[in-house]
Structures are given as C-alpha cells and as structure tokens.
Amino acid sequence: MIGLMMMVNKIDKVSRVKIFEKYLEELYPDARCELNYTKDYELLLAVVLSAQTTDKRVNSVTPILFSKYPSLEDLASASLEDVSHILMPIGTFRKKAQFIIEIARRLVTEKNGCVPNDSKYLVTLPGVGRKTVNVVLSNLYDYPAIAVDTHVERVSKRLGFSKSEDSVLEVEKKLQKLYERKNWSLRHHQMVLFGRYHCKAVRPECASCKIKDICSYR
Numbered sequence: 001m002i003g004l005m006m007m008v009n010k011i012d013k014v015s016r017v018k019i020f021e022k023y024l025e026e027l028y029p030d031a032r033c034e035l036n037y038t039k040d041y042e043l044l045l046a047v048v049l050s051a052q053t054t055d056k057r058v059n060s061v062t063p064i065l066f067s068k069y070p071s072l073e074d075l076a077s078a079s080l081e082d083v084s085h086i087l088m089p090i091g092t093f094r095k096k097a098q099f100i101i102e103i104a105r106r107l108v109t110e111k112n113g114c115v116p117n118d119s120k121y122l123v124t125l126p127g128v129g130r131k132t133v134n135v136v137l138s139n140l141y142d143y144p145a146i147a148v149d150t151h152v153e154r155v156s157k158r159l160g161f162s163k164s165e166d167s168v169l170e171v172e173k174k175l176q177k178l179y180e181r182k183n184w185s186l187r188h189h190q191m192v193l194f195g196r197y198h199c200k201a202v203r204p205e206c207a208s209c210k211i212k213d214i215c216s217y218r
Helices: 002-027 040-049 055-068 072-076 080-090 093-111 130-141 150-158 168-178 181-197
Strands: none
Touching: 002 168, 002 181, 040 055, 040 093, 040 130, 055 080, 072 093, 080 093, 130 168, 130 181, 150 168, 150 181, 168 181
C-alpha cells in the first residue's frame, strides 16, 4: 500500500510539473535575465548588487556606475565613497560598494579582467554565492543551472515541488530532478519572471492563474 501511494504521489508531481512547464512556455517562451549588461563582469557585478533588491532598481544605478567607471581597472581604483554614493538607491550600498571594488581588483590582478568559467573561483569573490554563480555561468557560458532566488524558492514551495522547510540548496536539487537538464537555465528564468509578475510574495494573482487548481498555496 505504501509503495502504491508513493507511486501515485510521484505521478501527480510529474503531472503538475508538465502542466506548469506548459504554462511557463505560454507566458515566457523566451525568458532571459532582466539585468542589463554589455560585458561579462557587468553581469557579475549586477547580480551581486541585486541581492535583497529588485533588478529594476539595479538597472537604475548600473548605467551610472559603468559610465563613470568604464573598465574594471577604473572600478578597482575607485573611491569607496564615490561608489557608495552611486549605489545608495539599492540599499546596503556601502557593503556592496566594497564587494564590487574588491571583485574588480581581483579580476584584474588574478584573471586578466575576465570572468572565468570556474565556479570554485567565483565563490571566493566577496558577495558571490551559489545563486550568483549559477546565474553568471548560465548566462555567460550557457551552463545548465537552476539559480534559486526568492522567486524560484517561493513558486517551488507553493506548487509543492519542494517542502516549506527545504533549504535553497535542497530546492535546487529537487528542481534539477524535475526538469530536463537541457532546460534548467530556461526554467530558472521562467520561474523568476512567474514569481516576479504573477506568483508574487504579497497578493499573488491567483484568480487569473491558469494553474491555480494544482497549486497547494491556493
């Protein structure tokens, strides 16, 4: 009996995943990162700056930052006070200013100014964690990854793809098992946008959601 129940639960989850994937494809077939960047290091710095704030707010300060400091060398020698002033709108700006100046310095002195395809190195940089590495490598090097930010975590738990008590890493591993590896990066971007614009933390748009019948949150 227990084995039969486990089989039913597995089939139910697989069915929910397929329904959700179809909906994501309908909503965001060409989902991509909404942070603006033109150089590899600009993406890395933008993701670091996006911690505990919105991409929209980050996009409002990075043009000013990258215009004043058009190269990593310029940023590496920048004044902490000047960079902090530019970053004031995004919160925890002084800490983030310290992070990006140090990242610039290390990339210049250790990697010839390039963002390497090396997760072990990237996580040694200040302000860079697993989520940031996944986003950067996925976008720069087409590396299949699921970066679990607040949106991905929230959607995953509401749909029952992970448990409410699961850590970010546990959520990532469970999603990797549910999605085909070749689709990991796309699903990540789609889930981010779905959580950002539909399945919001406050006042999610459940009434108009086509998958509300398979959502445990509702």
